[in-house]
Every structure is written in C-alpha cells, then in structure tokens.
Amino acid sequence: MAGEIPDLHAEERTGTGKGAARQARRDGKVPGIVFGGDVDPLPINIPFNSLLTQLRQGRFKSTLFNLKVDGHDDVRVICRDVQRDVVKDLPTHLDLMRLRRTTKISLFIHVDVVGEDVSPGLKKGGVLTLIRPEVELVVTAGDIPDHITIDVSELEIGDNVTISSVKLPAGAKPTIDRDFVIANVSAPSGLRAADDEDDDAEEVAADEVEAINVED
Secondary structure, three states, X not given: OOOOOOEEEEEEOOOOHHHHHHHHHHOXXXXXXXXXXXXXXXXXXXXXXXXXXXHHOOOHHHOOEEEEEOOOOOXXXXXXXXXXXXXOOOEEEEEEEEOOOOOEEEEEEEEEEEOOOOOHHHHOOOEEEEOOOEEEEEEEHHXXXXXXXXXXXXXXXXXXXXXXHOOOOOOOEEOOOOOOEEXXXXXXXXXXXXXXXXXXXXXXXXXXXXXXXXXX
C-alpha cells in the first residue's frame, strides 16, 4: 500500500483569469485550481521546476498528495488533469481535487510482474507480453496502492493472467466488470513460424488428397 503521503507545496494565487495565469508563468510558476470537498475553489501557483520534477518521476495522477498552502489547512488532493504546451509538452496548468480518506476514486495503478525467472513458458523461449501495464481500479483515497502484482511463475506458453487471478488491495475493484487479460506468454516467433509452415503443409497435403480422389 502507499506509504507516507508526500507534500505538495503551493501558494495562493492572487487574481484570477488569464492575466494572472500568464503572470504566474512569467514568474516561473504553474497556475492551478483546487476544487471539490464542498469548499470554494482555491487558485494556486506551484513552482515550475518542482512540478516538472514530480511529473517526470511518474504516477503523478495516481499519487495522493498532502497540499500545503500558507494560510490554509493542509488537505489531501489528487491531480485530475495537467494541461501542457502543445509544442514543448511542458505543464501550463493543473487541476487538483480535494479528497477525504473515505472518498472512492478511479485511478490507473501500475502493474508489477514477479516470477519471470522461474516461469516454465519463458524458460522454453516464450515471450511475456504485458497487455495492461496499468489497470484502472476504484480505490479508497486513504489506501491508494503503489502497484498491483501479477505472478507468472507457473505460466506455460499460451497461458495468460486475468484480473480475477490477481489479489487486489482491500476495498479496491476493477472499473471493468469482465475478466480481462493483463498479460500472456506467447510462443517465440520462430516457433510460431514453424507452426504456420506445418499448417500450410497439412493444407497442401489435404488439397492433394482431395485432388486425387476427384481424379479417381
């Protein structure tokens, strides 16, 4: 489960509208808004370099933060959107949502894989394909998992791992009702090619037999 909740430092933004947002960017900050929780929206600025560093660390949108703004009580928030410059792909605005510990939210949670070193299918040359490197789950804000784990230690070639075989954190559930595939072990390309050639040969042989029977 997620450990200590990291702090996210910001300052209250004075003024609203595009003019104040542009001024914030000129000052090396990223404007944002904090909403939800039956409280008025709070316009904020976050230092550009600090935000960029956290974005590059990954999982920013699935991390619960403790937002610290001078003059306001600390509050748990999660990022719902980061707008970026279409050319430079750098953050220009972000939306943060206030949460209670009991709030249920949908998040994409990272998938970790264990057992690759002992998987019989992989030892035979099979190829592991992680179809879903992240899985969308409904989780409780106070218990957001860092990841879920899938075990491929017993997979043979042709086997797969579905969501029903994964032990999910308490209170978490998939947003998709059906039993979808997360990963599979497929035959190596050389073996697949050989199988295709065998199938083609069988088809040719069957055609030849049929042709002989027609001639008779």
